[in-house]
Amino acid sequence: MRKNVSFHSESIAIFLSSLTILSMIAYVSVTPRPKEQFFQIYVLGETRMAEKYYPGGNPNIPLGVRVKWYLGATNFMGSLQYVVLKVKLANSTMSPPDDVNKLPSLAPMLMEFRRVLMDNETWEFPLIWSIDEIRIEGDACLITSMIVNDRKIFPEQVPARRAHNYRIIIEIWTLDPMDQRMIFGWRAGNERKVAWLQVWFNVTMPKPSF
Amino acid sequence: MTLLAIGFAIFVAANCISASSQESSTNVGAKFFSAVLLAREAQIEGAQRETMQELAARLNVAVQLLEKADEAKNEGRLGSAQTLLSSAEELLEDILRAARAEKAAAVERASQLRTLTIVLVPVLSAIITVVTGYVLRYVRRRSVERLFKMLIVVKREDEKER
Numbered sequence: 001m002r003k004n005v006s007f008h009s010e011s012i013a014i015f016l017s018s019l020t021i022l023s024m025i026a027y028v029s030v031t032p033r034p035k036e037q038f039f040q041i042y043v044l045g046e047t048r049m050a051e052k053y054y055p056g057g058n059p060n061i062p063l064g065v066r067v068k069w070y071l072g073a074t075n076f077m078g079s080l081q082y083v084v085l086k087v088k089l090a091n092s093t094m095s096p097p098d099d100v101n102k103l104p105s106l107a108p109m110l111m112e113f114r115r116v117l118m119d120n121e122t123w124e125f126p127l128i129w130s131i132d133e134i135r136i137e138g139d140a141c142l143i144t145s146m147i148v149n150d151r152k153i154f155p156e157q158v159p160a161r162r163a164h165n166y167r168i169i170i171e172i173w174t175l176d177p178m179d180q181r182m183i184f185g186w187r188a189g190n191e192r193k194v195a196w197l198q199v200w201f202n203v204t205m206p207k208p209s210f
Numbered sequence: 211m212t213l214l215a216i217g218f219a220i221f222v223a224a225n226c227i228s229a230s231s232q233e234s235s236t237n238v239g240a241k242f243f244s245a246v247l248l249a250r251e252a253q254i255e256g257a258q259r260e261t262m263q264e265l266a267a268r269l270n271v272a273v274q275l276l277e278k279a280d281e282a283k284n285e286g287r288l289g290s291a292q293t294l295l296s297s298a299e300e301l302l303e304d305i306l307r308a309a310r311a312e313k314a315a316a317v318e319r320a321s322q323l324r325t326l327t328i329v330l331v332p333v334l335s336a337i338i339t340v341v342t343g344y345v346l347r348y349v350r351r352r353s354v355e356r357l358f359k360m361l362i363v364v365k366r367e368d369e370k371e372r
Contacts, residue, residue, distance in 0.1 A: 007343070014342045019335040026327045079253045080266055082246045114277065116246060116269040118262060119253070177250065180243055 037077045037188040041085065041172050041195050043127075044070040053199055062204040063131050069199070072124035073172060075117040077186065082175040084182060085113045087127065089143065089155045090198075092165035097184065097196045104184040105169050105196075108156035111148050131203055134163070141203055163203035170197045238279075238295050241302045242272060248306060252313035256320050261312050265305060272301050 045052035046068040055065055075081050090096070090107035097105045115123050132145040132152065141163035146153045160166050172195050174186040185194030249265045279294035 010346070011339050011343055015335050015339040018338040018342075019332060022331045022334055022338075026331055030323065030327055080246070080250045080262060080269075082243075082269075114273050116249075116266050116273060118266050121266075175243060175246055177247055180247065 035076075035078060037186075038193065039076065039081075039083070039172055039174070039186055039195060040072075040074040041170065041197060042072045043170060043197050043199060044072065044124075054201065059200065060202045060204045061131060063134065066128055066130045067201075069127045069129075070124055071113070071127050071170060072122060073115075073117065074122040075119055077188070078119055080119065081117050081186075083115055083117050083123070084173040086171045086173060087111050087113070087148070088169040088171065089146070089158050090167050090169050091158050091160040092167070094158070096169060096198060097171055097194060099194055102185055102192045102194050104171050104173075107169055108158060110146065110153050110155060110168075111151070129168075134203060143203065160203070165200060166203060167198045167200045172196065238276065238299050238302065241299060241306070242269075242276065245269060245272070245302050245305045245309060248309040248313065252309050252316055255313055255316035257312045257316040261308075265309055265312070268301065268305050268308075272298050272305065275301065 042050075043053075044050060046055075048070050053059075053067075053069065054061065055067060061067060071085055071087075073083055073085060075083065086104070087110045088105055088107040089110050090105060094107045095105060097103065110129075113125065117123055127149065129146060129148045131143055132147050133143075135142045135144050137159070139161055140159040141161075142157055142159050143155055143166070146155060158166070171184060172186070173182045173184055175181070176183040176187055178187065183192070185192055187193075246269060249262070249269065252265075253262050275294050275298035279291045279298065282288075282291035282294060
C-alpha cells in the first residue's frame with residue numbers, strides 16, 4: 001500500500017515537473033522575442049562607400065557639375081513599413097531637424113522618395129544632383145534651379161552668404177499606425193525616434209563677366 | 211456674350227475635373243495607408259514571408275502609380291492623372307482584399323498553433339511520466355535483482371567454505 005502511494009506521488013511529481021518545463025518551452029517558442037525597432041539611413045559617395053561625396057573631393061560645387069550620391073534606408077522594425085525620404089535644401093542659418101522635440105527641418109523640400117519596405121530590407125538608390133542656375137543679390141547667392149535625378153526643380157529661396165555653407169538634409173518619414181498619417185521619424189512602442197543626415201557644400205560663384 | 215458663356219463653362223468644367231481629381235487622390239491616399247497598415251497587421255499576426263513580399267511589391271507598384279498620377283496632375287494632364295489614380299485604386303482594392311485574407315489566415319494559423327500547443331503539452335507530459343515511470347521501475351528491479359544475485363553468490367561461497 002505504501003509502495004503504491006509513493007509510486008503515485010512520484011508519478012505526479014514527474015508529470016508536474018514535465019508539464020512546467022514543457023509549458024515554458026512552448027511559451028518561449030510561440031512568443032516572438034522582443035527586438036529593438038529602428039530604421040537606418042545613410043548617404044554614400046559616388047563609389048558607393050562613405051567617401052568621395054564631392055567631384056574631385058572639392059566641396060565647392062560649380063554650376064552644372066553632377067554630384068552623385070547613394071541614399072539608403074534599412075527597415076529593422078520587424079514589420080512592413082511605408083518610408084519616405086525627404087531631401088531638403090538648407091543654408092547654415094535654417095534650423096536643422098529637432099532631435100529633442102522630434103520636429104523636421106523647415107527647409108524647402110527638393111524631392112521625396114517613397115517606398116514600402118519589408119522587414120530587414122535595404123532600399124538604396126542614386127541621388128544625382130547639380131546646380132542649374134543661381135541668382136546673386138548683393139553678397140547673397142540664391143539657388144534658383146537644380147536638377148535632381150533628371151528633374152528640374154525650382155527650390156524656394158535659400159540665400160547663402162557668398163554661396164557658402166549650403167547643406168542637403170535627408171529626413172526619414174514613416175506611416176504612423178496610431179494616427180494613420182506620415183510622421184517625421186518613427187514610433188517604436190510608445191517612443192518616438194527620428195533620424196536625419198546632412199551634407200554641406202558651397203556653390204562656386206561664376207566669375208563676373210564684363 | 212456666347213464666347214464668355216463658353217469660357218465660363220470651360221472654366222467650371224476644368225475646376226470640376228480638378229476638384230474631383232483632388233478628391234479621388236485623397237481617397238486613394240487614404241486607401242493606400244489602409245492597405246499598408248493592413249499588410250503590416252497581417253505580418254504581425256504571422257503572415258508568410260512570400261505573401262508579404264508579394265504584397266510589398268504590389269504596394270510599391272501602387273506607390274509608382276500614385277507618383278505618376280501626381281506628376282501628370284502637376285503637368286496639367288488631368289485625364290491621364292485620373293486614369294492612373296483609377297488604376298492605383300483598383301490595385302489597392304486588390305491588395306486590401308489579399309491583405310485581409312492573409313491576416314485572417316495568419317490569425318487562424320496562430321490559433322491552431324495555440325490549440326495544438328495547449329493540447330500537446332499535457333499529452334507530452336503524460337507520455338514522459340509513463341515512460342519515466344517504466345524506466346524507474348525497470349532500473350529499480352534491475353538493482354534489486356543484482357543485489358539478490360550478489361547475495362546468492364555470497365551464500366554459495368559461504369556454503370563452499372563450510
